[in-house]
Amino acid sequence: MAKQGLELEITELRLGLPGDNCHSSRDKNEIKKRVFSEISVDDDQNSSSSSGGDRRKNQNNNNNNNKTQVVGWPPVCSYRKKNNAAEAETTKLYVKVSMDGAPFLRKIDLKTHKGYSDLAVGFEELFRSYGIGGMWKDSESSEYIPIYEDKDGDWMLVGDVPWEMFTESCKRLRIMKRSDAKGFGILQSKPYSNGEKQNDLKI
Amino acid sequence: MTYFPEEVVEHMFDFLSHRDRNAVSLVCKSWYRLERWSRQRVFVGNCYAITPERLIARFPRIKALTLKGKPHFADFNLVPHDWGGFVHPWIEAMAKSYPGLEELRLKRIVVSDESLELLSRSFPNFKSLVLVSCEGFTTDGLAAIAANCRVLKELDLQEIDVEDRRGQWLSCFPDSCTTLVSLNFSCLKGEVNLGALERLVARSPNLKNLRLNRTVPLENLCKILSRAPQLVDLGTGSYVQEPNSEHYMKLTSAVLNCKSVRSLSGFLDVAPRCLPAIYPICLNLTSLNLSYSPGIQGNELIKLIHHCRKLQRLWILDCIGDKGLGVVASTCKELQELRVFPSDPYGGGSAAVTEEGLVAISMGCRNLHSLLYFCHQMSNAALITVAKNCPNFTRFRLCILDPQKPDHVTLQPLDEGFGAIVQSCKGLRRLSLSGLLTDQVFLYIGMYAERLEMLSIAFAGDSDKGMLYVLNGCKYLRKLEIRDSPFGDVALLTDVGKYETMRSLWMSSCDVTFGGCKALAQKMPRLNVEIINEKDQMEENPDDRQKVEKVYVYRTLDGPRRDAPDFVWTL
Numbered sequence: 063m064a065k066q067g068l069e070l071e072i073t074e075l076r077l078g079l080p081g082d083n084c085h086s087s088r089d090k091n092e093i094k095k096r097v098f099s100e101i102s103v104d105d106d107q108n109s110s111s112s113s114g115g116d117r118r119k120n121q122n123n124n125n126n127n128n129k130t131q132v133v134g135w136p137p138v139c140s141y142r143k144k145n146n147a148a149e150a151e152t153t154k155l156y157v158k159v160s161m162d163g164a165p166f167l168r169k170i171d172l173k174t175h176k177g178y179s180d181l182a183v184g185f186e187e188l189f190r191s192y193g194i195g196g197m198w199k200d201s202e203s204s205e206y207i208p209i210y211e212d213k214d215g216d217w218m219l220v221g222d223v224p225w226e227m228f229t230e231s232c233k234r235l236r237i238m239k240r241s242d243a244k245g246f247g248i249l250q251s252k253p254y255s256n257g258e259k260q261n262d263l264k265i
Numbered sequence: 266m267t268y269f270p271e272e273v274v275e276h277m278f279d280f281l282s283h284r285d286r287n288a289v290s291l292v293c294k295s296w297y298r299l300e301r302w303s304r305q306r307v308f309v310g311n312c313y314a315i316t317p318e319r320l321i322a323r324f325p326r327i328k329a330l331t332l333k334g335k336p337h338f339a340d341f342n343l344v345p346h347d348w349g350g351f352v353h354p355w356i357e358a359m360a361k362s363y364p365g366l367e368e369l370r371l372k373r374i375v376v377s378d379e380s381l382e383l384l385s386r387s388f389p390n391f392k393s394l395v396l397v398s399c400e401g402f403t404t405d406g407l408a409a410i411a412a413n414c415r416v417l418k419e420l421d422l423q424e425i426d427v428e429d430r431r432g433q434w435l436s437c438f439p440d441s442c443t444t445l446v447s448l449n450f451s452c453l454k455g456e457v458n459l460g461a462l463e464r465l466v467a468r469s470p471n472l473k474n475l476r477l478n479r480t481v482p483l484e485n486l487c488k489i490l491s492r493a494p495q496l497v498d499l500g501t502g503s504y505v506q507e508p509n510s511e512h513y514m515k516l517t518s519a520v521l522n523c524k525s526v527r528s529l530s531g532f533l534d535v536a537p538r539c540l541p542a543i544y545p546i547c548l549n550l551t552s553l554n555l556s557y558s559p560g561i562q563g564n565e566l567i568k569l570i571h572h573c574r575k576l577q578r579l580w581i582l583d584c585i586g587d588k589g590l591g592v593v594a595s596t597c598k599e600l601q602e603l604r605v606f607p608s609d610p611y612g613g614g615s616a617a618v619t620e621e622g623l624v625a626i627s628m629g630c631r632n633l634h635s636l637l638y639f640c641h642q643m644s645n646a647a648l649i650t651v652a653k654n655c656p657n658f659t660r661f662r663l664c665i666l667d668p669q670k671p672d673h674v675t676l677q678p679l680d681e682g683f684g685a686i687v688q689s690c691k692g693l694r695r696l697s698l699s700g701l702l703t704d705q706v707f708l709y710i711g712m713y714a715e716r717l718e719m720l721s722i723a724f725a726g727d728s729d730k731g732m733l734y735v736l737n738g739c740k741y742l743r744k745l746e747i748r749d750s751p752f753g754d755v756a757l758l759t760d761v762g763k764y765e766t767m768r769s770l771w772m773s774s775c776d777v778t779f780g781g782c783k784a785l786a787q788k789m790p791r792l793n794v795e796i797i798n799e800k801d802q803m804e805e806n807p808d809d810r811q812k813v814e815k816v817y818v819y820r821t822l823d824g825p826r827r828d829a830p831d832f833v834w835t836l
Contacts, residue, residue: 132668133342135341137340137341137723138341138607139341139398142338142556144426146557146559153441174537175538176507176536179507180538243413245328
């Protein structure tokens, strides 16, 4: 390999944290290993690597938590990278779901649900054995009522606001026994379904 | 053979591949003449290897042309945008000489709206346009194709960023156009006129492949499927609906009618709970591409896979996890091609797939011959097991996301693992390496990879010997692309004649010098040695000892290209 003309110690490549001088235990091959230089990357542009001839200035630590990004690595074509970047913006949104009478809580990812009825199906799957069916369709006769705690710490009935607003403000969910809610007069209001709000509040 | 009438010999040539046709044309003068006049399909792997004029002079009656432009590493932004690879001179030349042109397939080529317009007007019999990883055109160009190609059968766009001009390109297909067999606009971002789309589908009885883009909602998919139950290849658009809605019910019954679908893709936006509607299709699927569907994960994904017992090709994201790959291994016994893409290329975190998933696949899918696998860790033991289980690999591309990462168990280089692959898979034609690798792996490749045609190397090797093992050993090598590896002038110059037997050589961030490249160019006049000097890294007259950042070497019959931009120096 062509040497740079610099001191050998400086060009000696090692794996390990800077200042770690103990390489007696390392494989010879690892000492000679090239490292890739730190290059700032914007993958959508054609940033060049650092100026030719001086590429071995930086150490690379395989256990480094700050991954230095290299141009064109990993070799995923730019069209695919752009598409997945768009998708990565939709992060997961896990919230706890408790159900009265169930011995433990569950977690549900609100982002995988597209609406209230979808959420209902999700609840049914989580708590199938507890007979939660029909919570939405037949709100008068269902034994359970879904409520959620919002950003302000208030407990709200699920279904009053548009879905997107709900996912943004919901911090946790509770599937409450109807009997606990007696006397609050919210029993006749139907929550959102298919984007239509039907309210028939009786106090 | 000289006693056979020419028509008979010509007919025999029809059965030959283009490589075999190249060979028979060398047998004698009359065969050369016969072959060149009867050749209808030609493949040009490097658009700068010959000029269009020379192609036309050799083959006067071409109906189908495949043309490739930029080097492969352009996919990863290693080649500047305006490097070259323009189709326009080809279309201009063919417009004059190939009035009967019917098919054009372009990969990594720059295509302008002007080119598409000229194309659409120059060839009255034009039937098929396939563009893969191309750039430079807008929906206006597509409008020209739609409007002017009267007997168009195929318009297939793959992995392209098309600028949306908000025209109604799809509406430009005239009512008289009833010949469509294949339409793929899945990579387009803009909306299309949904009514026009439905009418187009309705009047295309031969439509077999249809891939929609994200803007086509599920309701319309439903209507389209009822108009085209004969579809074989389907790419959904947006797949979002409430599971109990009327539209979803309609979709379920429309799907039941589509008994011919064998290939499924899309699901760019997806409501996983609506997936059961397509389970009936899954039973007969041979090809499934979910690599753009991060919304299908976990249990829904596994449930879907369970239905796909006849799968031969699977493209998936790594969020399938090792567990999901285990399900694939036990379900998809006929799997031949697997691609696992990274859903989060830069995250170091959750190890989505590891060597365990790959080993499971190798145990379950013994017919596997093509693999692209992005993972966070690998081991020699795993690769050795895979090599033993699947000796039929023709394409093996492994990308360990952390460059130079060793065997995560033993901390050794992965030489032995890849060595096992090349030794076991005697038919291996394409190989991509990654992880910590020394010269040893190249020794193995040179020794065992006898059929290797394309090799991709990154951050590997110790010395020139590595590259030399490959150049000396792989007789059929056509494309060699290397980045960030310590190969220098000695490796480059030891066997310069080799490069005339290859299509191209790419070296970036290696140790070759300006002087070395000059020497190569001097010794081999039929090679173009192009130095890509981005951002003025090198001054006008660089010192011979200065390292060259990017060099692209390819054989050519027509000397330095005349359309090279300023930053490309042909030595």
